[in-house]
Amino acid sequence: MAQSGVRGEGARPRVRRAGGAGGTGGAGELGWDDSLYDQHGDPVHRVADGSARTADGDGVRTADGSGVRTADDGSGVRTADGKGTRAADDTMPLKPQGHGRRGGGGGRRHGGGGRPRRRRRILRWSATVLAVLILGTAGAGYLYYQHLNANIKKKDLNIGDAKDRAAKSQPNAAGQTPLNILLIGSDARNNAENQKLGGAKDTFNTAPRADVQMLLHLSADRSNMSVVSMPRDTLVDIPKCTDPESGKVYAASTSTITNDSLGRGGPGCTVATWEKLTGIHIDHFMMIDFAGVVSMADAIGGVPVCVDANIYSKSSDGHGSGLKLKKGTTSIKGVQALEWLRTRYGFEDNTDIARAKAQHQYMNAMVRQLRENATLSNPGKLQNLAETATNALTVDDGLGVAQLYDLSKQLKKVPTKRITMTTMPWQYMSPTSGRVVPTPGDSAQLFRLVREDIALDGKDKKKSTAAKTSSDPAAADDKIGVIVQNGTRTSTLAPVSGRASTVTQLLVGKGFTQAKADTTAATAQDTTVIRYPSADLEGDAQRVAKALGIPTSSVEKSTDVSGITLVVGADWRSGSKYTAAKDDNSTPESAQVINGSDKSQCMHVNPAYTW
Numbered sequence: 233m234a235q236s237g238v239r240g241e242g243a244r245p246r247v248r249r250a251g252g253a254g255g256t257g258g259a260g261e262l263g264w265d266d267s268l269y270d271q272h273g274d275p276v277h278r279v280a281d282g283s284a285r286t287a288d289g290d291g292v293r294t295a296d297g298s299g300v301r302t303a304d305d306g307s308g309v310r311t312a313d314g315k316g317t318r319a320a321d322d323t324m325p326l327k328p329q330g331h332g333r334r335g336g337g338g339g340r341r342h343g344g345g346g347r348p349r350r351r352r353r354i355l356r357w358s359a360t361v362l363a364v365l366i367l368g369t370a371g372a373g374y375l376y377y378q379h380l381n382a383n384i385k386k387k388d389l390n391i392g393d394a395k396d397r398a399a400k401s402q403p404n405a406a407g408q409t410p411l412n413i414l415l416i417g418s419d420a421r422n423n424a425e426n427q428k429l430g431g432a433k434d435t436f437n438t439a440p441r442a443d444v445q446m447l448l449h450l451s452a453d454r455s456n457m458s459v460v461s462m463p464r465d466t467l468v469d470i471p472k473c474t475d476p477e478s479g480k481v482y483a484a485s486t487s488t489i490t491n492d493s494l495g496r497g498g499p500g501c502t503v504a505t506w507e508k509l510t511g512i513h514i515d516h517f518m519m520i521d522f523a524g525v526v527s528m529a530d531a532i533g534g535v536p537v538c539v540d541a542n543i544y545s546k547s548s549d550g551h552g553s554g555l556k557l558k559k560g561t562t563s564i565k566g567v568q569a570l571e572w573l574r575t576r577y578g579f580e581d582n583t584d585i586a587r588a589k590a591q592h593q594y595m596n597a598m599v600r601q602l603r604e605n606a607t608l609s610n611p612g613k614l615q616n617l618a619e620t621a622t623n624a625l626t627v628d629d630g631l632g633v634a635q636l637y638d639l640s641k642q643l644k645k646v647p648t649k650r651i652t653m654t655t656m657p658w659q660y661m662s663p664t665s666g667r668v669v670p671t672p673g674d675s676a677q678l679f680r681l682v683r684e685d686i687a688l689d690g691k692d693k694k695k696s697t698a699a700k701t702s703s704d705p706a707a708a709d710d711k712i713g714v715i716v717q718n719g720t721r722t723s724t725l726a727p728v729s730g731r732a733s734t735v736t737q738l739l740v741g742k743g744f745t746q747a748k749a750d751t752t753a754a755t756a757q758d759t760t761v762i763r764y765p766s767a768d769l770e771g772d773a774q775r776v777a778k779a780l781g782i783p784t785s786s787v788e789k790s791t792d793v794s795g796i797t798l799v800v801g802a803d804w805r806s807g808s809k810y811t812a813a814k815d816d817n818s819t820p821e822s823a824q825v826i827n828g829s830d831k832s833q834c835m836h837v838n839p840a841y842t843w
Contacts, residue, residue: 380633383622389517389629391497392471392504395766396791398513401452401685408452410685411639412512416499416519417444417573418626442494442502444573444591447512449682454642456650458688459595460678460823461588462506463658464491467667471508471791473501489667499626509670510679511788519626522570527624529569535598536563537572537590538834544843545571545578552577552841569594578841583666585655586835592653592826593833600648600831651828652688654678657820673758674820681817684785688819689827704768706775709743712796714776717750719757719799727754728805735800738808742779760801760810763790772796781810 390397403409418440442464449458472484475497482496493502503514529535538561545552555571555578557564564572573591580586622633657674661667670676681688706712716739718732732749739747760782764773770789773796777787780798804810819825826833 377633380619380622383619383625384632385626386629387498387519387626388476388500390503390507390514391473391476391500392508396471396504396508397767398507398511399767399770399789400513401515401683404452404685406453408454410452411450411516411642412514412682413448413450414499414503414506414514414517415444415446415448416442416494416502416517417525418442418494418519418521440494441491442499443491445490445502445506446591447506447510447514447682449512449685450642450646451687452685454645455693456652456687456689456691457643457646457828458682459592459651459653460682461592461653461655462490463584463588463655463668464489465584465667466490466656466658467661467669468493468505468509470496470501470505473497473504476500500628508791510683511790512679512683516628516631518631521624525570525573526566529565534563534565535569535594535601536561537594537597538562539837540834541837541839541842543578543837543841545575545841547577547841556843578838580836580838582838585658585668588655589824589826590835592655593835596648596651596653596826596828596830596833599651599828648828650687650689650691652819653826653828654688654819654823657822671822674822677816677820678823680785681819686817688823688825690818692817704771706771709775709779710745712744712746712772712776714739714744714747715750715793715795715797716747717752717797717799718754719760719801720805721754721756722758722802723756725802725805731800731805735798735804739776739779739798744776744779755799757799757801758803759813760786760804761799762787763793763797763799765789765791765793765795769796781812783812783815785815786812 401410401412445462445464447460447462449460451457466489467487468490469486470482470484470488470490470493473482473493473496474480475482477498480497482501490502490505493505499517499519503517506512507514537557539557539559541559543555543557545555553571553575555568555575572594574587575590576582576584576587579590657671657678658668659671661669678688680686686692714736716732716736718727718730720731721727731754732751736747736749762773762777762782764770764787767789770787773787774784776782776796776798777784803813
């Protein structure tokens with residue numbers, strides 16, 4: 233890995249973190265460690281492979297000369313007495329208590345004064361890391377850095393077609409970029425422990441399903457966080473996915489239950505499905521299994537949850553998670569926490585919608601618990617958590633222990649009162665069906681708010697935003713092909729005859745000579761929209777929008793079109809000038825908003841499951 237050079241004599245060398253301001257880093261660069269210096273007083277560069285190095289290539293040495301140094305041949309850490317220490321697969325990164333400078337306070341302290349500072353650091357790191365890895369994932373800072381990295385399993389981020397990817401999130405006026413992470417809970421029964429926890433012996437070693445799917449959105453300025461859950465019974469269009477290991481191609485499918493996406497080549501297909509549905513670019517994913525949830529819950533030491541009556545989630549025909557609690561608030565951990573997160577039969581109307589609500593209650597309570605209490609005060613417990621949780625964790629190639637730690641620091645900045653949990657607005661496919669589909673208006677509104685980095689709690693400060701621009705330059709106006717459709721029909725009004733042709737002539741007059749009117753039957757479109765099929769046409773679509781005065785928020789990527797398509801909506805039934813309605817940036821009530829600081833949440837128990 234290339235290192236950044238020293239910028240000038242006496243200047244502190246820095247290493248650029250990939251990902252821009254506020255990003256999670258990239259390629260494993262940790263940067264210059266302000267608490268680690270060599271014998272010359274120079275800061276030391278720590279890289280992802282665990283070695284520590286100064287700008288001139290020297291090892292790490294403390295002021296008294298005994299020092300600590302790594303070896304390029306992998307021989308590990310050597311102390312003054314000549315005894316080496318080596319991690320599982322490489323050298324261990326070091327974190328001396330002192331700065332190692334010559335002069336007062338220099339050198340690594342080995343006396344009793346150093347240990348309390350170490351404990352405080354461990355407490356601080358553990359609390360922040362655990363707060364981010366909500367479904368049971370965990371990192372442990374610098375403890376066993378290389379070993380933990382080796383524990384974590386990696387999969388491709390997105391295994392759909394490149395043309396189907398959502399456009400990357402745009403930075404705000406300050407150059408800060410939002411972060412979107414898909415959290416996946418797998419029901420994999422691929423080993424004895426997961427089989428025992430998951431039950432259903434007939435499903436052993438079958439394709440896993442994504443039974444928990446939550447999109448975590450961290451705002452560009454890191455002031456707020458939003459979470460959107462998708463019920464596992466949601467019917468969606470799953471794009472074509474290619475298994476990166478076997479090369480097997482899974483054809484695109486329509487009206488397919490969303491949790492099946494995980495079994496179509498891995499979590500990268502679940503990511504591709506979310507991007508296709510929401511138009512939100514997903515930067516990372518984290519996936520955890522049953523065993524990981526249990527180990528995480530044990531390490532935390534208990535999370536308080538509430539039910540409004542005694543509950544036993546087990547029916548006479550075998551349905552239910554087995555959760556058994558008394559009325560009121562109970563601190564749950566281990567297997568009981570897993571039962572809570574999996575409970576469907578016994579909460580409210582026995583649907584997956586109620587299960588998502590219970591999961592939100594657990595997540596909110598867990599974050600509060602971690603912030604209010606120093607749960608992991610014992611370094612031994614922290615080490616055990618790191619081992620068990622990272623063994624159960626699967627992430628994309630862009631995440632490792634260093635990036636997870638960096639992410640945890642960013643999440644720590646978000647107060648619980650600015651955390652908003654929501655469920656994707658939904659409606660039943662039919663009155664007798666247990667399957668649901670996204671509610672067209674409200675779900676599109678919720679996805680747009682996330683896509684445009686608008687806080688779901690409605691407490692955003694007025695932003696000075698730069699106009700949305702594409703990295704793809706627009707072609708000349710007379711080279712851009714546009715199909716114009718008439719979408720002026722409403723539930724009460726007939727479509728405006730010839731409206732597509734009228735707007736087409738308007739475009740031609742502005743220099744878009746390749747614009748063509750679609751003369752097929754008019755459709756119903758509430759607001760005027762411009763759609764484009766792939767990233768290479770985004771710049772062209774934005775150019776058309778600018779020419780007509782259509783806001784860039786109404787320009788969207790869609791695989792339902794084969795070229796740039798302007799749908800003239802019911803909000804532009806007449807005239808040559810488009811006047812955009814003021815955006816409604818409120819979160820739909822149907823999103824079932826829960827605030828992270830709300831301690832009054834209590835699950836309603838279905839009377840058929842009380843005891």
